[in-house]
Amino acid sequence: MSELALERRRLRRRVADDNRKRAPRACDRCKARKSRCIESTPGTCRRCEAKELTCIYDDRRQSPDHTDASPLPTAARQAAARKGTTPGDDNISINSYQTDRIMWPRFLSRLREAFSLDVQSTPEAHDMMAMQASISGPRSLLPAELLRLRRAIDAFPPRPVADYLLAVCIRHGTDSFFYFDQAHFLHEIDEFYNDQSSPLRGDIGFIGLALAAFALGSQWTPMERPSEGPTPSLAGDHDPGTLFHSHLKTLVPDLIERPCLRNIQAFYIMGVYLMPTSAVGSSYVYIGLALRKALAFDLHQSADEASIDEREREVRNRLWWSIWSLERITALKLNRARSVDIEHVTVPLPTPMASLDQGDSRIFDNVQHQIAMARLVKILDGVTDVGFVFLPSPRWFTLTFVYRTRPSATAVRRLEASLKDWKHSLPLQFKLANINTRDSSYRAVLHLYLNYYYAWIAMGKVSVVTVVRDHLRQNLSGQGPANTPALDAAVRDVSYACTRAASKILRLFEMLNNTGNITRFSFTDFQGCSIATIVTLLSGIQGRDSGYEGRVTFGLDCLRKMAAGNMTAKVGVRFVEALQTIADEAVMKLRRAEHDHLQVQHEVGLDSGAAEYTRWAQWLSRAENELQSLGSPLTMATNVAQPPVMLGAPPTTDNSNLPMTPSVRDASMWDHPTNDSLLPPPLAPSAAAPALSTFNARPIFEHSNNNGGSGEEFLPSSLYGDDQNFLMGLTGLDVLDFSELTTPL
Numbered sequence: 232m233s234e235l236a237l238e239r240r241r242l243r244r245r246v247a248d249d250n251r252k253r254a255p256r257a258c259d260r261c262k263a264r265k266s267r268c269i270e271s272t273p274g275t276c277r278r279c280e281a282k283e284l285t286c287i288y289d290d291r292r293q294s295p296d297h298t299d300a301s302p303l304p305t306a307a308r309q310a311a312a313r314k315g316t317t318p319g320d321d322n323i324s325i326n327s328y329q330t331d332r333i334m335w336p337r338f339l340s341r342l343r344e345a346f347s348l349d350v351q352s353t354p355e356a357h358d359m360m361a362m363q364a365s366i367s368g369p370r371s372l373l374p375a376e377l378l379r380l381r382r383a384i385d386a387f388p389p390r391p392v393a394d395y396l397l398a399v400c401i402r403h404g405t406d407s408f409f410y411f412d413q414a415h416f417l418h419e420i421d422e423f424y425n426d427q428s429s430p431l432r433g434d435i436g437f438i439g440l441a442l443a444a445f446a447l448g449s450q451w452t453p454m455e456r457p458s459e460g461p462t463p464s465l466a467g468d469h470d471p472g473t474l475f476h477s478h479l480k481t482l483v484p485d486l487i488e489r490p491c492l493r494n495i496q497a498f499y500i501m502g503v504y505l506m507p508t509s510a511v512g513s514s515y516v517y518i519g520l521a522l523r524k525a526l527a528f529d530l531h532q533s534a535d536e537a538s539i540d541e542r543e544r545e546v547r548n549r550l551w552w553s554i555w556s557l558e559r560i561t562a563l564k565l566n567r568a569r570s571v572d573i574e575h576v577t578v579p580l581p582t583p584m585a586s587l588d589q590g591d592s593r594i595f596d597n598v599q600h601q602i603a604m605a606r607l608v609k610i611l612d613g614v615t616d617v618g619f620v621f622l623p624s625p626r627w628f629t630l631t632f633v634y635r636t637r638p639s640a641t642a643v644r645r646l647e648a649s650l651k652d653w654k655h656s657l658p659l660q661f662k663l664a665n666i667n668t669r670d671s672s673y674r675a676v677l678h679l680y681l682n683y684y685y686a687w688i689a690m691g692k693v694s695v696v697t698v699v700r701d702h703l704r705q706n707l708s709g710q711g712p713a714n715t716p717a718l719d720a721a722v723r724d725v726s727y728a729c730t731r732a733a734s735k736i737l738r739l740f741e742m743l744n745n746t747g748n749i750t751r752f753s754f755t756d757f758q759g760c761s762i763a764t765i766v767t768l769l770s771g772i773q774g775r776d777s778g779y780e781g782r783v784t785f786g787l788d789c790l791r792k793m794a795a796g797n798m799t800a801k802v803g804v805r806f807v808e809a810l811q812t813i814a815d816e817a818v819m820k821l822r823r824a825e826h827d828h829l830q831v832q833h834e835v836g837l838d839s840g841a842a843e844y845t846r847w848a849q850w851l852s853r854a855e856n857e858l859q860s861l862g863s864p865l866t867m868a869t870n871v872a873q874p875p876v877m878l879g880a881p882p883t884t885d886n887s888n889l890p891m892t893p894s895v896r897d898a899s900m901w902d903h904p905t906n907d908s909l910l911p912p913p914l915a916p917s918a919a920a921p922a923l924s925t926f927n928a929r930p931i932f933e934h935s936n937n938n939g940g941s942g943e944e945f946l947p948s949s950l951y952g953d954d955q956n957f958l959m960g961l962t963g964l965d966v967l968d969f970s971e972l973t974t975p976l
Contacts, residue, residue: 259287260540267430277422284540372433379481383438386478388445390424398594399455400448402671404503406678406755407600408557409549409581411440411496412542414592435485436493442479443500446472450504453750470796472504487520492550495524499554506754508799511565514754518558522570525554531576542586549581549601556608560682563611563689564758573612580605595671599658603679607686610649614689643690650686668746677748681739681759684732688762691729695769698726702773706821730770736763737782740789749792757793757800760786764807768814775818783811 258276261268268276279286343349372380387393397420401413420441423431431437449472479501486494502518509515525531530551539547558570581601588596657679660666666673701718740760743749749756764786771779790807794800 256288260284372435376435376485379485380433380435380438383442383478383482384432386442386475393420393424393441393445396445396448396452398448399451400444401594403451403454403674404447405595405597405671406675407597407604408503408553409546409597409601410444410500410553412546412587413594414587414590416440416444417592434493435482436489436491436497439479439482439486439497440493440500442475442482443497443504446475446479447500447504448472449475450507451750454748458747470508476501476504487524490524490528492528492547495521495528495530495554496550498524499550499557503557506561507751507757507797510561510754510758510799515561515565515567518554518561519570521554522558525551526571531555531571531578533577533579542584545582545584545587548578549598551576551578552581552605553601556605559612560608561754563614564685569612569615573609597672597675599660600672600675600679603653603657603661604682607653607679607682610646610653611682611686611689613646613649614686646690650683654683663742668748673746674743674748677739677743678755681736681755684735684739685759685762687732688729688736688766691725691727691732692762692766694722694725695729695766697722699769699772703817703821707824726770729766733763733766733770734782736760737767737786741785744785744789749789751793751795751797753793757790757803760789760793761803761807764790765810768807768811772814772817772821787811 257268258279260279261276266278268278271277271280274288275286278284388396397417400410419431419437422429423437423441450470452471479497486497498517498521502514502516502521505512505514505517530547555571555576562568562570581598583598588598660672661676661679663673663676663680666676698718736759740749740756740763743756764783767779767782767786771783787804787807790800790804794804
């Protein structure tokens with residue numbers, strides 16, 4: 232017997248198939264996913280049968296006694312012999328997903344083609360593929376990892392509770408994003424609870440994903456609480472998802488080490504769960520971790536591997552765009568830097584797929600919401616490219632600007648037009664008036680509009696500050712508008728659009744309040760209401776109409792309701808209240824200055840009037856005496872040539888240089904015909920939709936070409952300032968995480 236035959240005989244499996252821990256063979260799909268393949272019927276495994284997919288087995292590995300026609304190179308076989316296993320034990324195959332992602336074979340093939348050589352598979356390429364695939368192959372869990380895994384499994388709720396939490400998570404927590412394939416994940420949950428020997432019980436990625444979904448679902452259970460009838464209430468205002476999150480944290484090191492799609496999903500949902508309590512802390516880190524692992528998993532690149540079917544490819548695309556969209560819009564709201572340049576992303580936007588979106592097991596079909604959100608965030612991503620960075624100046628009324636980019640008027644017009652086109656392209660079913668207020672789509676669509684209006688605020692929030700400071704400078708310095716440089720009209724237009732967007736956001740929250748959809752633990756809701764209330768407070772320094780107090784009071788009431796049980800949110804409410812005090816003090820100071828100015832003008836007017844009256848009385852006395860001495864008016868008129876009497880110039884009646892009262896100056900802004908009066912009587916749910924189509928902000932650059940310019944002129948430096956400390960403090964975005972205040976130094 233030859234040496235090669237002896238080695239094959241020594242490495243041949245001697246364990247019966249019934250006693251083996253690994254499956255005797257696996258279909259191509261299970262091999263690609265590194266999942267345990269269990270045949271339910273000859274030629275079909277359980278997973279493919281449940282999903283109604285074609286199950287393909289490699290006949291070359293059908294029997295343990297089968298010898299490979301092309302054995303692995305000697306180096307690979309010797310390495311396997313030293314480990315006491317066979318290459319088949321590690322489930323290594325050149326058709327597996329891990330080896331398909333290896334670039335060496337394709338690189339070597341292209342290199343041979345470049346050198347005019349025949350493109351063929353070489354032993355060296357096969358050897359490298361097997362060695363590299365073994366690096367990322369599955370490994371057994373360590374004792375400490377097994378202990379953490381068992382404790383996490385013990386934290387799983389009973390099956391009925393698990394089904395309820397997952398349903399709540401999908402209905403209320405998914406919003407306009409994608410977390411997982413609903414049908415596939417629910418099938419795995421069913422397998423986990425019904426099969427005690429299921430390989431899912433040893434899958435850390437699945438356990439982490441399930442715990443994250445349970446935690447997020449627990450967070451949204453208040454939306455499912457019956458309005459009538461006796462219901463048990465939780466003790467205090469604590470977060471009910473903490474039970475699952477505490478066990479999930481122990482699995483984080485294991486989830487980081489293993490490259491798996493479920494691990495990415497677990498980190499992503501964990502970041503969503505932590506957003507209300509730690510938006511700039513743990514949540515931002517976990518979402519960033521999910522983004523980094525997605526990049527490492529090449530989710531941002533178009534997958535052309537033959538082992539990935541269309542359904543899995545669509546799952547990868549949706550997961551990538553959801554992670555990127557949430558991370559990017561959160562970074563914008565928290566003034567964080569861009570993590571991924573959109574130019575490096577090659578995967579297409581999500582597309583509807585019947586096998587993924589339809590079926591009895593689908594709880595919430597939101598693929599259109601995902602598409603709309605991804606398109607909107609791509610537009611928002613360009614906001615940071617059109618701006619300046621301004622530095623604080625020692626002088627209170629001076630702004631020092633440093634160019635980051637020099638945006639032209641055309642660039643910002645394009646951004647403004649893109650936002651309007653996005654809103655006009657929304658499907659007809661996204662009209663809030665046509666959506667049941669208890670439907671899962673209601674809040675998701677409302678959040679799309681909220682983020683749309685936030686885009687206008689993001690473009691104009693610095694202009695609001697600039698206009699307010701200019702107003703204070705003119706009225707408190709005593710110089711008046713004539714003696715101070717006038718702001719560019721574009722700055723005022725952007726400021727006006729920002730103020731209008733804030734009013735629209737508060738209108739959306741009025742709808743949420745009237746329909747009973749305001750709840751705790753929603754970062755999007757709290758941040759949107761907070762920024763809208765703050766912009767209203769700032770713009771109110773210039774002028775306040777009759778509805779100002781109602782808008783501010785309503786916004787603060789909503790913030791207090793959403794902050795229940797959340798110390799971070801309560802600190803945010805205190806910040807907005809402190810800003811309200813500052814705005815009121817500024818208005819009082821303006822009114823005192825205006826009153827003092829009017830008082831001075833009145834006194835000057837009295838003094839001037841007395842002098843004029845005295846002069847008139849003296850002239851009248853002289854005229855009467857002369858008339859009596861002449862005796863005839865005609866004689867006086869024909870014979871006496873009176874010199875002209877200089878009465879002096881009367882006091883000016885032109886008040887153009889006097890400061891106008893805020894209520895008069897800004898009446899046109901607050902009384903705009905499309906500015907709906909906030910806080911009308913409670914509306915019926917069917918009539919609670921805002922006039923979303925009426926928000927047509929005045930073009931930012933409608934005054935830009937009055938001087939005959941070409942339209943490519945650069946914007947004034949006060950249009951897009953972005954000082955981090957000043958704006959973060961002014962908008963309240965930096966108060967969304969004050970965990971350090973509750974811990975000792």
